[in-house]
Amino acid sequence: MGKKPQFIEKDEVVIRFSGDSGDGMQLTGTLFSETAALYGNDLSTFPDYPAEIRAPEGTVGGVSGFTVHLGHSEVNTPGDYADVLVAMNPAAVKANAQWLKEGSTIIYDRDSFTEKNIQKAGYISDPVKEEKLEDYNIIAAPITSMVKEALKDFRLDPKSVLRTKNMFALGMVYWMFDRKLTYTEDYCNKKFKNRPEIAEANKIALRAGYYYAETIEALTPVRISPALLAKGTYRNINGNTATAWGLLAAAEKAGLKLFVGSYPITPATGILEELAARKDLGVISFQAEDEIAGICSAIGASFAGCLAVTSTSGPGLALKSEAIGLAVMTELPIVIIDVQRGGPSTGLPTKTEQADLMQALFGRNGECPVVVLAASSPSDCFNYAFEAARIALEHMTPVLLLTDGFIANGSEPWQIPKMSDLPDIKPPFAKKGNEPYFPYKRDDKKYARYWAIPGTPELEHRIGGLEKTIKGTVSYVPENHEYMVKIRDEKVKKVAGKVPDLKVYGEEQGDLLLIGWGGTYGHLLTAVKEMRRDGYKVGLACFNYINPLPQNVRNIFSRFSKIVVCEINLGQFAAYLKMNFQEFSYYQINKVQGLPFTIKEIKENCIKLLEDK
Amino acid sequence: MEEKKEQKYSPRDFKSDQEVRWCPGCGNHAILASIQRTLAELDIPKEKYVFVSGIGCSSRLPYYMNTYGFHGIHGRAAAIATGVKAANNSLSVWVITGDGDALAIGGNHFIHAIRRNIDLKIVLFNNEIYGLTKGQYSPTSEKGIVTKTSPYGTIEEPFSVGELVIGAKGKFFARTVDNNINLSTEIFTEAAKHKGASVIEILQNCVIFNDGVHDVVTGKDVRDDRTIILKHGEPMLFGKDKKSGLILDGLKLKVVRIGEKGIKEKDILIHNAHETNPGIHYFLANMRYPEYPLALGVIRAVEGETYDSALSEQIKKIQSGSAIKCVDDLLNSGTVWVVD
Numbered sequence: 001m002g003k004k005p006q007f008i009e010k011d012e013v014v015i016r017f018s019g020d021s022g023d024g025m026q027l028t029g030t031l032f033s034e035t036a037a038l039y040g041n042d043l044s045t046f047p048d049y050p051a052e053i054r055a056p057e058g059t060v061g062g063v064s065g066f067t068v069h070l071g072h073s074e075v076n077t078p079g080d081y082a083d084v085l086v087a088m089n090p091a092a093v094k095a096n097a098q099w100l101k102e103g104s105t106i107i108y109d110r111d112s113f114t115e116k117n118i119q120k121a122g123y124i125s126d127p128v129k130e131e132k133l134e135d136y137n138i139i140a141a142p143i144t145s146m147v148k149e150a151l152k153d154f155r156l157d158p159k160s161v162l163r164t165k166n167m168f169a170l171g172m173v174y175w176m177f178d179r180k181l182t183y184t185e186d187y188c189n190k191k192f193k194n195r196p197e198i199a200e201a202n203k204i205a206l207r208a209g210y211y212y213a214e215t216i217e218a219l220t221p222v223r224i225s226p227a228l229l230a231k232g233t234y235r236n237i238n239g240n241t242a243t244a245w246g247l248l249a250a251a252e253k254a255g256l257k258l259f260v261g262s263y264p265i266t267p268a269t270g271i272l273e274e275l276a277a278r279k280d281l282g283v284i285s286f287q288a289e290d291e292i293a294g295i296c297s298a299i300g301a302s303f304a305g306c307l308a309v310t311s312t313s314g315p316g317l318a319l320k321s322e323a324i325g326l327a328v329m330t331e332l333p334i335v336i337i338d339v340q341r342g343g344p345s346t347g348l349p350t351k352t353e354q355a356d357l358m359q360a361l362f363g364r365n366g367e368c369p370v371v372v373l374a375a376s377s378p379s380d381c382f383n384y385a386f387e388a389a390r391i392a393l394e395h396m397t398p399v400l401l402l403t404d405g406f407i408a409n410g411s412e413p414w415q416i417p418k419m420s421d422l423p424d425i426k427p428p429f430a431k432k433g434n435e436p437y438f439p440y441k442r443d444d445k446k447y448a449r450y451w452a453i454p455g456t457p458e459l460e461h462r463i464g465g466l467e468k469t470i471k472g473t474v475s476y477v478p479e480n481h482e483y484m485v486k487i488r489d490e491k492v493k494k495v496a497g498k499v500p501d502l503k504v505y506g507e508e509q510g511d512l513l514l515i516g517w518g519g520t521y522g523h524l525l526t527a528v529k530e531m532r533r534d535g536y537k538v539g540l541a542c543f544n545y546i547n548p549l550p551q552n553v554r555n556i557f558s559r560f561s562k563i564v565v566c567e568i569n570l571g572q573f574a575a576y577l578k579m580n581f582q583e584f585s586y587y588q589i590n591k592v593q594g595l596p597f598t599i600k601e602i603k604e605n606c607i608k609l610l611e612d613k
Numbered sequence: 614m615e616e617k618k619e620q621k622y623s624p625r626d627f628k629s630d631q632e633v634r635w636c637p638g639c640g641n642h643a644i645l646a647s648i649q650r651t652l653a654e655l656d657i658p659k660e661k662y663v664f665v666s667g668i669g670c671s672s673r674l675p676y677y678m679n680t681y682g683f684h685g686i687h688g689r690a691a692a693i694a695t696g697v698k699a700a701n702n703s704l705s706v707w708v709i710t711g712d713g714d715a716l717a718i719g720g721n722h723f724i725h726a727i728r729r730n731i732d733l734k735i736v737l738f739n740n741e742i743y744g745l746t747k748g749q750y751s752p753t754s755e756k757g758i759v760t761k762t763s764p765y766g767t768i769e770e771p772f773s774v775g776e777l778v779i780g781a782k783g784k785f786f787a788r789t790v791d792n793n794i795n796l797s798t799e800i801f802t803e804a805a806k807h808k809g810a811s812v813i814e815i816l817q818n819c820v821i822f823n824d825g826v827h828d829v830v831t832g833k834d835v836r837d838d839r840t841i842i843l844k845h846g847e848p849m850l851f852g853k854d855k856k857s858g859l860i861l862d863g864l865k866l867k868v869v870r871i872g873e874k875g876i877k878e879k880d881i882l883i884h885n886a887h888e889t890n891p892g893i894h895y896f897l898a899n900m901r902y903p904e905y906p907l908a909l910g911v912i913r914a915v916e917g918e919t920y921d922s923a924l925s926e927q928i929k930k931i932q933s934g935s936a937i938k939c940v941d942d943l944l945n946s947g948t949v950w951v952v953d
Contacts, residue, residue: 038950183948235949245943252940259700279928280935281943284699289725293692296685296722300665300696303683304704308696326686416944454681454697454704457660462629462676464666464684473631474676 007178007223012071014079015173018096019088021055021064024166029066032170035183037236037413040226041070044522046078046596047409051266051349058120063095072225076522078410080598084176086169088112090121097131105137105219107172109165111144139218143168150208151201160198164205171209176219181206232415239378239408240270243311243337243401246385248281251307254393254425259306261286261297263316266349267405268339271311291319295336299323302332305453307389309335314343314356318363324398325364328488330463331440331449333392333427337385340404342594351594352406354518355569360400361547361576367485369492371395372546374402374518379414381407384544386422393427395495396448402546404568406596407519427451432458439463439472440484447491496548502541502556509559510537512610516566517543517573520597524566527602536610543573549580557584562609564589566602624649626659629679640791640817641670644738645677647797655805657705664707665694667714670745671738671817674709688719691726694733702921705805708735712753713743716772724781730809731920734801737774737814742823774814775898775912779891785811786898787911790831791818796842796909803911809919830907839902843910845886848878851906858882866896868905886914
């Protein structure tokens with residue numbers, strides 16, 4: 001491979017692959033991440049794509065991007081600004097110019113920078129000049145003509161030839177970061193098992209890109225050593241898959257069949273898809289006719305004795321509201337997963353947001369409490385899906401798990417847990433006894449009712465949406481209704497007894513406490529790390545248990561001079577905290593752009609707060 | 614030489630301790646009795662029954678059955694029942710619903726349960742009115758009916774239950790009348806034995822808000838001439854004297870009299886409920902007085918693969934061929950790496 005290049009050692013790097021929604025950028029990014037993960041880097045990814053399958057070609061609206069942040073040190077976010085941008089067309093430059101680090105490397109397909117495409121992207125003639133990127137490391141690679149040339153002896157149709165452009169670009173990036181092509185080549189062989197000529201064409205384009213990068217001598221190869229991860233077996237995982245697996249783990253621990261009743265909706269569909277593929281583990285997956293049938297079938301399956309779940313996103317959660325009330329009233333264990341996206345209404349289907357919090361907590365008729373949890377990162381979805389199922393099954397209550405588009409689609413390396421290390425789950429099954437079975441009789445500690453499964457002799461009973469007495473008789477007696485409303489509320493509150501204490505990262509007490517919940521964890525953590533490095537006395541507390549809240553919140557809040565609640569909405573969690581802990585005052589950092597926070601904006605806002613005396 | 618089977622249950626075993634709260638004279642009392650009688654005669658253990666309902670007068674029925682029961686929310690009984698049956702297909706799952714519950718707010722779940730052919734017994738009480746909300750028109754109300762929400766008469770065409778069932782690829786459709794306990798019991802028994810989504814439309818009388826709506830065909834004095842009870846394998850004869858019958862005249866059914874215009878008994882159609890082609894069943898289900906007698910009995914009963922059995926077979930097949938046997942296997946499948 002010619003002369004040995006000189007490597008630069010780097011601690012971390014952010015690479016953004018960007019192109020038309022048909023350019024295969026999601027796959028390119030995924031293959032790069034897998035390769036980096038196998039090499040041993042820590043990483044975090046962020047796929048960002050339009051709602052349309054093939055948005056208008058060459059337009060900024062049609063740009064699909066995939067960001068990979070890899071590091072030798074711990075990586076908690078996909079990174080705000082890129083060190084390397086791969087732009088398959090001028091629109092990709094337009095969409096990403098503001099997200100580049102000063103002096104970063106831009107690899108673009110020169111052949112796609114035609115007058116028409118340049119103008120379509122909103123430039124006059126020269127995107128590099130117009131964006132003032134002349135001082136950047138610009139690699140104008142003739143990607144289209146190079147793949148045509150490389151594959152000229154192949155009897156492939158022109159379309160298939162052009163589809164290998166992403167592999168050429170990927171090859172270049174592999175050379176830049178000194179990576180092996182093996183994983184990607186294996187992938188091509190597997191993916192195109194039945195079309196060996198396509199597999200071969202992709203591999204040729206990949207290698208052509210690799211050698212091209214070496215030949216042009218315009219790139220300095222970068223080496224990012226493996227991260228110092230704890231000993232163990234790892235894999236790369238995204239949030240939706242982790243959610244599905246957490247549920248599977250819980251079903252196995254509880255000794256129950258897993259039922260999923262869902263309707264496809266972006267960005268939650270991956271959960272249904274993964275569970276539908278898990279018939280090998282006995283999953284009963286039901287693609288319902290609508291969102292309501294999704295949750296209602298889950299309620300039916302729960303009545304019949306399954307661990308039953310339904311997955312959705314904001315609009316679907318709205319449709320499920322009435323049925324969640326039914327699950328509250330019948331006190332059946334179900335897990336409802338809301339992968340939040342930009343709202344209201346159809347909103348921004350493929351973009352992230354945290355604006356379903358109030359809907360999750362309160363969006364139902366009547367006094368209708370449910371347990372609400374939120375996961376922090378892609379792999380953390382496994383933990384909280386498991387925990388949601390555990391609480392649902394042991395406390396006989398619906399549990400709502402909030403994730404979001406950012407962590408659902410994003411991925412990171414994950415140390416694979418052993419099933420033997422996870423806690424057992426013991427649902428309160430009703431047993432035939434001397435006393436008759438009453439459906440709303442409860443245990444004294446958790447107030448969970450006992451679960452009698454159809455098919456069991458002598459436990460026949462009726463439950464439903466009408467208010468009942470302990471015996472299960474329909475009752476409109478005023479005192480009974482109030483009693484039942486209160487006990488359902490108490491039952492959810494009693495979950496708090498097992499909620500782990502809220503932890504503080506950073507200063508245990510100090511000038512500023514950052515508060516977050518769910519998927520903003522990685523950005524907040526990185527911001528706090530960097531601020532502490534700069535000498536600020538800041539701490540971070542991220543909530544995963546939203547209802548009920550951990551029991552030590554007051555204690556933690558009282559140790560800081562200022563509290564700032566950071567969230568991807570207009571301040572829903574801040575309002576909820578005000579409602580629960582009125583003695584504190586809260587500052588807010590909010591963003592509602594369908595995008596995660598940047599570390600920079602968190603830091604800037606916090607520092608401003610710290611400096612305002 | 615048939616041995617008399619020991620009767621395991623009596624109808625009383627299926628009565629719950631709940632006080633029945635329907636209006637005196639409501640057709641539902643007789644339907645409840647028919648169901649309890651049917652269950653007592655079937656060879657299914659009591660704990661295997663699950664009665665699921667939506668909202669409406671009909672939907673209170675599960676409370677009165679001493680079986681597993683689930684009173685759902687408006688329109689969703691078929692969806693809830695689908696979950697029950699998919700979770701455990703050894704259960705005998707019955708859906709109790711009404712014309713508003715199944716065909717208005719629950720229309721989507723109704724047609725999809727039928728399309729999937731999931732093994733549910735769907736008992737649809739059709740009184741052509743909203744009773745529980747006290748007298749508004751329903752999707753089966755006759756066009757022009759004056760109700761509280763149609764003070765000047767409705768301007769909508771009603772659904773025909775049978776037409777909808779067949780349109781949704783239904784494989785079992787039967788019709789009975791609330792007070793005909795013998796016929797209802799017979800039909801429920803056939804439905805219980807049929808594998809797949811089975812819809813039983815019951816012409817039910819709401820004594821308060823739509824009293825006598827079905828009397829024009831089901832009244833004591835007229836019912837023999839205005840209804841026909843179809844039985845698989847038997848000629849389609851009706852009338853007090855059993856001399857009226859149905860023939861196929863071109864592409865339409867036609868009512869004829871035996872002995873008139875040279876019509877003989879052999880000219881009368883023989884009912885074949887098992888015919889897969891739904892054409893004739895569609896005609897039969899849509900017959901309306903005065904042109905035709907209204908068809909009662911099992912109009913269509915065609916065997917086919919059920920969703921629930923296909924589901925469990927698919928799971929079994931995939932499981933037997935997979936290397937992933939437990940969650941640990943799954944977590945460690947695919948691309949993994951070890952950090953020492």
